Amino acid sequence: MAFSEPDSATMIDATQCEASDPPARRVCILGATGSIGRSTMEVVAHLRKVDPEYRWQVWAASGHRNLDTLAEVALSADPVPRRLVASCAQTHARVSGNGESPLARFSGEILAGPDALVRVATDPEIDVLVAAIVGRAGLESTLAAVQEGKRVALANKETLVVAGPIVRQAAQKSGAELLPVDSEHSALFQCLGDRPDDVEKLILTASGGPFRDWSTEQMRQASVQSALNHPTWDMGAKITIDSATMMNKALEIIEARWLFDVPAETIEVVVHPQSIVHSLVEFRDHSVISQWSPPDMRLPIQYALTYPRRLPGVAKRWNRQQPCQLDMLPADRERFPALDLGFEVARVGGTAGAVVNAANEVAVGLFLDGQIRFTDIVKSCHQVLQHHQFDASPTLADLVQIDQWARRETLRFADGL
Numbered sequence: 354m355a356f357s358e359p360d361s362a363t364m365i366d367a368t369q370c371e372a373s374d375p376p377a378r379r380v381c382i383l384g385a386t387g388s389i390g391r392s393t394m395e396v397v398a399h400l401r402k403v404d405p406e407y408r409w410q411v412w413a414a415s416g417h418r419n420l421d422t423l424a425e426v427a428l429s430a431d432p433v434p435r436r437l438v439a440s441c442a443q444t445h446a447r448v449s450g451n452g453e454s455p456l457a458r459f460s461g462e463i464l465a466g467p468d469a470l471v472r473v474a475t476d477p478e479i480d481v482l483v484a485a486i487v488g489r490a491g492l493e494s495t496l497a498a499v500q501e502g503k504r505v506a507l508a509n510k511e512t513l514v515v516a517g518p519i520v521r522q523a524a525q526k527s528g529a530e531l532l533p534v535d536s537e538h539s540a541l542f543q544c545l546g547d548r549p550d551d552v553e554k555l556i557l558t559a560s561g562g563p564f565r566d567w568s569t570e571q572m573r574q575a576s577v578q579s580a581l582n583h584p585t586w587d588m589g590a591k592i593t594i595d596s597a598t599m600m601n602k603a604l605e606i607i608e609a610r611w612l613f614d615v616p617a618e619t620i621e622v623v624v625h626p627q628s629i630v631h632s633l634v635e636f637r638d639h640s641v642i643s644q645w646s647p648p649d650m651r652l653p654i655q656y657a658l659t660y661p662r663r664l665p666g667v668a669k670r671w672n673r674q675q676p677c678q679l680d681m682l683p684a685d686r687e688r689f690p691a692l693d694l695g696f697e698v699a700r701v702g703g704t705a706g707a708v709v710n711a712a713n714e715v716a717v718g719l720f721l722d723g724q725i726r727f728t729d730i731v732k733s734c735h736q737v738l739q740h741h742q743f744d745a746s747p748t749l750a751d752l753v754q755i756d757q758w759a760r761r762e763t764l765r766f767a768d769g770l
């Protein structure tokens with residue numbers, strides 16, 4: 354569905370374009386108030402300076418609860434986005450309720466609710482969607498953009514975990530480009546080359562998180578604060594806890610399974626505490642090709658936006674004047690049972706991804722609220738997965754339903770802990 358005509362205030366800057374200006378590249382950032390969203394704003398500002406071929410601009414942006422950050426991010430952009438979505442009803446009420454909203458100065462359109470996420474993600478004026486909402490909440494808007502044939506820069510890995518086959522099929526039908534933002538998948542994408550039959554293994558690197566060397570008993574006692582203390586990346590709370598349980602790697606195994614259409618057996622995990630090598634591809638002649646760069650998400654974000662072009666970077670550069678150590682260690686699947694869970698879900702497919710994802714989202718929330726122990730997170734996921742009615746080829750409606758069931762079941766299980 355197309356949007357109504359822009360208002361007169363927004364028309365002014367459209368008339369300022371010269372005929373010789375490069376064509377516009379309009380980006381929609383869903384989850385603009387988060388870690389990936391804010392990094393994307395920086396990348397777009399950078400591309401405006403260095404790209405001679407396109408005029409980059411953030412056309413639409415969304416936030417959920419964090420209205421102050423949405424206002425700060427949107428109003429500091431140049432030019433300011435045309436449309437904002439306050440996807441949480443209470444947040445939107447704050448915008449429309451009184452003159453004290455931090456968005457009072459914003460002259461564009463402000464939309465509300467999950468339907469608005471789909472509307473802006475599929476707006477014909479948008480060239481690229483950056484899918485940076487956390488969790489299953491990003492599924493409908495990401496899928497809608499894929500169905501519309503957009504380029505989708507995918508940070509929201511949960512979309513593929515929940516509905517990998519449906520998203521893949523939609524991309525094949527529409528011709529959408531699904532480009533990874535997740536650092537490991539971007540690395541694999543950069544290393545793969547164009548001879549898939551030569552690929553033997555996709556090797557995901559894992560930092561090991563803050564509890565890499567902790568015993569299971571120590572992890573059982575882990576505080577929220579210690580779990581939020583990621584050794585190498587500065588990310589949102591949910592993915593930071595996922596890194597600590599290594600459920601993040603489990604989700605990434607499933608993400609890789611669907612993104613690259615490879616069987617689970619092709620995927621491996623190695624622990625690389627420095628987070629400099631972002632992943633590796635082993636070919637059948639045993640050559641291993643890796644991609645490395647200092648940990649900085651602006652690199653994979655920029656590459657997903659400009660692919661196949663590489664432009665001058667905004668991300669940190671490897672400093673060759675400093676010694677650099679790269680360790681590669683086997684992953685400990687006993688202390689981190691999430692890994693086996695990830696391989697199992699990648700192997701069986703069907704409803705398993707939606708169930709584990711929902712259980713994990715709820716369990717992480719409970720842990721952050723101090724209601725369950727750290728080690729109960731993965732335990733809850735196992736339990737709920739085991740008790741679900743497996744369906745090998747669910748529809749989207751089936752997945753939505755089983756997601757809700759798994760959330761209720763996780764709460765029930767946690768209650769009995």
Ligand SMILES: NC(=O)C1=CN([C@@H]2O[C@H](COP(=O)(O)OP(=O)(O)OC[C@H]3O[C@@H](n4cnc5c(N)ncnc54)[C@H](OP(=O)(O)O)[C@@H]3O)[C@@H](O)[C@H]2O)C=CC1
Binds near residue numbers: 384491588590
């Ligand atoms: N951060 C990173 O470096 C990496 C992140 N990823 C993936 O990218 C995604 C985003 O992660 P990250 O940026 O760290 O997360 P953050 O928690 O920092 O940001 C999450 C964003 O999603 C919005 N949001 C939260 N709940 C909802 C909802 N129910 N409906 C709509 N929007 C919602 C938040 O809005 P608000 O804050 O306004 O409530 C915020 O804009 C995740 O899927 C993560 O796994 C992947 C690789 C690296």
Ligand SMILES: CC(=O)[C@@H](O)[C@H](O)COP(=O)(O)O
Binds near residue numbers: 536560561586597601
């Ligand atoms: C930056 C990124 O892509 C994260 O997914 C990161 O990989 C998390 O670190 P872990 O390797 O500790 O899960």
Ligand SMILES: [Mn+2]
Binds near residue numbers: 605
């Ligand atoms: Mn990652």
